[in-house]
Every structure is written in C-alpha cells, then in structure tokens.
Amino acid sequence: MSDKLRPGADDDTSSARRPVTLQDVAKAAGVSVATVSFVANDRRDVRVADATRARVQRVIDDLGYRPNVMAQTLQHGRSRFIGLVADAIATTPFAGQIIHGAQDEAWKHGYVLLIANTEGDTEAEREAIAMMLEHRVHGVLYSTWFHRAAELPAGLRQADVVMVNCFSPTQEARGVVPDERQGGRTATEALIASGHRRIAFINATTPAPAQTGRLQGYQDALAAAGIDFDPSLVRYAFSDQEGGYDAAGEVLETDATAVFCYNDRMAMGLYDRLRERGLSIPQDMAVVGFDNQEVIAAHLRPPLSTVGLPHYELGAAGVRVLLGLEAPDDDGMTIVACPPFLRDSIVPPALS
Template structure:
C-alpha cells in the first residue's frame, strides 16, 4: 500500500505539502502547479487514503446516511440510490442506507445512522412532494432528494415538472399536432398541476388556444380507459401528453380499436421511461425520463460539499441523461429532464394528411 511518504519522495515534495494537496487544503500553503503534480503522482502510484486514520484526524467518518420512505419499493429506487452511491464513492465516502416504510421507526433508524457516525444525511422521497425533514435531522447536514423542503431551508433537488409538460407539448406541436390532449392524474400530487401548467404554457407560446375539453384527470384503472375512449370520440385529438407512461397504454388501446396507428395517425408522449411500457409497446413510446440517477448524484455531491465546507471540482457529465445543476444553485434546485425520442410521435407530414 502506497504511503504519503512515498508520494512525497516521488513528487519531490514535503510530506506536509502532499497531505495538504491530497486533502485540497493547499491554498496559501502549496502553489497550484505543485499541488496538481502531487495529486497526479498519487494517482499514478495508486495511493488511497487510510479512512480510519483520516477520521481520527478530522473527526469525520467519511460516511453518509441515506434515508428513504418507501422509495426502495419503487421501480426507480435503484437509479436514485446508485447515483448517490457513485458520487459518494468517487469522493471517498461510504453510504449507509435505511428504509422507513411504515414497518420501521424513522427516529430509531436515524439514531442508528448517527451511532455509526454518519457525517451527513440524504433524505429521499418516492415522488416529488413538499416535505419536512425529521426533527432529529434539524441540526445535521442534510439534503432532500426528489422533494421540496417546506421552508426551502434545506438544500433540495426535484425534477423541473413545469419543463416536463412544456418540453413534451412543444415536441408534439413541432410534429404538426393541432389538437393536443392532456391525460392527467387524479391523485393529489405536486407534479400534476405543474406538468399541466407546462402543457398549457407551451400551447399559449405557440399561439394555440388552451381547450379545457382536451384536458382530463383520471386514475390509472378502468375509468381511465372509459374517459379516454370518450375523449377520442368527442374531441378527436391528434396527440396526447400523458402524466406518466402507464397512462399511454389506454391511448394505444383506444387507437387500435378505431383503426388508428400510434406514430402515424396519433402522437403521444409519456413521462418516466417505464421499462415495462417502453419494452412492450410498439411503436415504443417517446417519453420524458425522470432523472433519478442524476438527482441522487447531485444530492450526494451537495451533501459532501457541505460536510467538507468546500467547493467540489466540476464533473464530466458525459453519459448522463440529464444535465447536473451547479452545486451552488439557489434553493429550490430543479433539474431539467431529457426527452427520449422513439416512434410514437408522428412526422409533420403525417399530421397534415
């Protein structure tokens, strides 16, 4: 195992200079070029800090706690957790996770993380909502993921719900659609009115009228099919923006019953990039992907920057679906979601026929 002394000898620097540079505390002590040379040398030698020794020096364990409520039972939990874990690992931290799904007492689970010496906490929700962090975290470094802090005192990140509706509807408008319906959700969710707001704003900005008869809010079951079927017959929309991918199923069914083809006669866009839907339907539905990995990644980096009291280097986001916001972005932080284009949006020529 490579030691700091060996790095110092190879880099031609003092042990103190190496220690300061590897801990990014070189400002005013080690010149920038030498600090960068030391870090490159350490990387080349395969140097890894001893976490136990570091924790004794800094009174930090380099461990963060991830607290979720039901999120581990959702299909997107893996990406949220993976994003946070990847960011923590890259910065030399370990992540411990607890799930409070009604079977476990949240206060006890948080207390157990504190006993392990967690330096800070990620508090995640399974869908976008207004939330208050537990009282036991009020004096801890904490970041909310996929939720808004009720008072915006705690750093938080959520999808840009208005932009979801706006971007999806704009894509449908650009395809030549003239009668775009919105299939909303009847549940009391923060995302629902915000996505509808984006839908209506896109129509207005394009000089198209907002027609209340083309907007419905439905549950995700039998009544949904009945309402959409009625909408097909009474309003004859040529495109649909759906609150989520699950609701696109009813569009496919109603179109098939009327001899209409998705991607030619009818255009549609959903939200969340549900794997079951995207891998089952043909043509595969165009969708807006919710950035669970990116929210988890940003949340962990934000938390660690707070724990260490320093700015973190800009990262390479190549390969990520959504653009990561700056860590110093003001609360609340919104992340714009990516449009995943497939075959369910007709061409302009198809809409003109």
C-alpha cells in the first residue's frame, strides 16, 4: 500500500499540505508581501516592474498560492456564498436540477452554493440555517421538492431570502414557482390539437398548487377551444403508478378518447391498465403526462408526451432574483413556464 493511501498519512504530511501563504511567495520571489498581494490581486493601479510581476506570478503558479477568500470575507462582511436550504435533494430526482440551475447561475456571478438538505426535519433546518449565517452567506434560497406553500423558518427572517418552488402565503419573502396553470393548458392543448374533444383529466387527490393550477389550465384550454367542461371526465387518484392504474379503470367507463395525467408516474400506471385491456396508445387512447420524469416518460412504450417542470430554471431564476439581476412581479413572485415534450403517445394532428 502506498504511503499516501495509509490512514493517518494526512497527519504526517500536514506541513506539506499547509496552505501556501503570501509570506511563502514573498520569500521565494525575494519581494515584499505587499508586492505579492498586488500581483496576486492583479492591481494594475500599483506600479510593479514587469519583470518582478512575471517572477512573482511564476512563484505563485509554482507554489500553488491561492488568495484566502475567508480573509476577504472578514474584510467585506459578506461572503461569496449563497445558501440553499432544501427539504429533500436526496429522495427525489427533481431537486437535483434546482441545485444544478442555482449552482450554474451562482458560479456565473462569482458565487458558490452552500447546500443543506434537511429532509424536512426542523432541527436539521435550524442547524443548516445557523451554519449558513455563520458563514456570512450573501443570501439564502429556501427550496422544497414539490411546489407548495411554506412557512419561512424563523432563522431566515434576518437573512435575504428567495423561496424556490415554494412561496409564503403571507408574502414573507420573494418566491420563484412553476406556472402550473399554463402547464395544464399546454398539456390539454396538445391533445386538442390532435383532434380530441372528449379529454379526461386524472388529477391528484393531494391538495397542492399543481392540483388546482393544472385543473384550471385544463379548463382554460377546453374553453379556448369551445369544448364544454364535463366534470365527469375529471377523476382523482393518489399520484403514483397504482393511482393511475386504478383511475384508468374509471376513465375507460367514459367516452374519453384522450387522457391528461397529473404526472408521468400515473401515466405509467395508466399504460399498464390499457395494455391489460388490449388497448393501444395512441390509437385507442391518447395520453399526455406531466413532470417529464425522463427515466419514465422517455422510455415507456410508446414514449410519453408530457410537460416538464422547469426545475433547472427555477434554481437559476432564484439566484438571479436574490442577486437583484431579475425583478419579480409586483407580488414578489416570479413565475416560470412549463415546456411541452412531445413524444409518441398522442396521434400527430396530421394522422388524427
């Protein structure tokens, strides 16, 4: 076993791993600490001979000197950190894209994300927020894995906060959320464009902005196409495959020729039920989902048309609002559109 792999090797080499300081560079380059600082910080307003500047830069590169951002934070009062408190980055494939979007946008503006996953635990949340405030974060994104109303934790009242994928009913903070209503309209319009007029909607039983918003969007699309809303075509089920499978039985008792499912998981259950009945998609029943949960939607047989939740964009917009680069609406909210992903579960208009 090589020495560097040995447990405890860290202790033996701690001096080698001690961060390189301004003093180290100054000594090696034979100049003053101030000169190294001027070169390291690219201060062009200070006169340093070109040859000296080049020599110092070479030593900086050789020794691997890095400016100590913590010291800079002490000077400036706020760090280049943005905190992200999430209830569940681990238990859902969605939240990862919120982090990804927030990280990309933060980096673009010279900030680094400090991420804490609390799994909804109040104590873990309190500790995460304390940790972020101790690190003098510039501000905090408070994020939930599904779009919902949320109460801002007490510890965040003294921080600059943007809520992402959630909102404060009492307007305690700005919020960035997906446009559920437009998403529901987009999904339904895709079916109408394909010639369908008897369109069922399998909605979720869990109260949420998605439940009410997608239903409104469904009704908007029908109204715009001059199709009467028929409440008997709206069914409710638990929002997973089993719920979709069960509700599919009810839908098959109606004269619906197309179904808009609250999410892709329910559409997957619907697929199972239709197959059991010997029915083909989209010939016997057109289907559109919601979420664009890629591992399901892109790989069902046939691949599922759906509407995506803009998680990446929610995270990115959250950072822009926090940094004052994007102004929210007058009510403090930023609404992000849900884009369609058209695959093979809807008969193309030309064929219908």
